[in-house]
C-alpha cells in the first residue's frame with residue numbers, strides 16, 4: 214500500500230483534476246482502506262467547495278457587465294479617433 | 295509585464311488597419327472576448343477589494359486585448375489570453391503603487407512551507423467543516439488578500455476559473471512545478487488563516503471539544 218504522505222499529494226492532484234487514471238485508482242483504493250487519509254480527503258473536498266461557494270457569492274450583475282461593456286466600447290472608439 | 299513591453303515594441307511600426315479590417319476586428323473582438331467579461335469582473339473583484347479598481351483593471355484588460363488582438367490566434371483559448379493580460383495589468387498596477395504590502399508577504403509564506411505538510415491540514419481539519427461554512431465572505435476575502443500577489447492570482451485562476459496546471463504555467467511563464475507549489479502553499483496559508491479567524495471568533499476546534 215502507498216504511504217500516506219504520497220497520498221496527500223495525490224489528493225491535491227485529484228481535486229485539481231490533474232490526476233491520471235492510474236493515480237485516481239490508487240487514491241480511491243487507499244482512501245477506502247485508510248481512515249486518516251479518508252478524513253483528510255473529505256476535509257479537502259469540503260474545504261474546496263466552501264471556498265468555491267464563498268467566492269461565487271461575490272455579486273456581478275448583468276447591469277454591471279453591460280455598463281462596463283459599454284464603457285469599454287466607448288473608450289475603444291475614443292482611442293481610435 | 296515584460297510581455298506587455300514586448301507586445302508594445304512589436305506593435306510599433308505596424309501599418310495601420312484599413313477601415314474594413316478594423317470593422318472586422320471589432321466584430322471579432324465582441325464575439326470572442328465580450329462573453330468573458332463577467333468572469334473577468336468577478337475574478338477582479340475577488341482579487342482586489344476596491345470595486346472601482348476591479349472595474350478599471352478589467353476595462354484596461356479589454357482595451358489592451360483590442361489593441362493587441364492581432365496577436366491572438368483565433369481558435370485558441372480567448373479566456374486564458376484575457377486572463378494573461380489581466381495578470382499583467384494587475385502587476386503593473388502594483389508596481390506603480392510599489393512597496394505595497396501585497397508584495398511583502400513572500401518571506402512569511404516561504405517560512406510556512408517549513409511546516410510539516412500534513413500538519414496544517416490536520417490542524418485545519420480539527421475545525422469541523424461546518425465551522426468553515428459559518429465564516430462569512432469577509433473573512434475569506436481577508437484571507438485571500440493576505441496572500442502575496444503571485445500566489446493570490448494563481449490560486450484564484452485555479453479555483454475560481456478552473457484553469458489547468460498547464461494553462462497556468464503558460465499564463466505565468468513558469469514551470470508546472472512552480473504552479474503546483476504555489477497552489478499548495480496558497481491553500482495551506484488559507485487553511486491556517488481561516489482556522490485562526492474561526493478561533494478568534496470563538497469557535498472551538500474539535501480537539502478542544504472532545505480532547506481528540
Ligand SMILES: [Zn+2]
Nearest residue numbers: 217220247250
Ligand atoms: Zn493513508
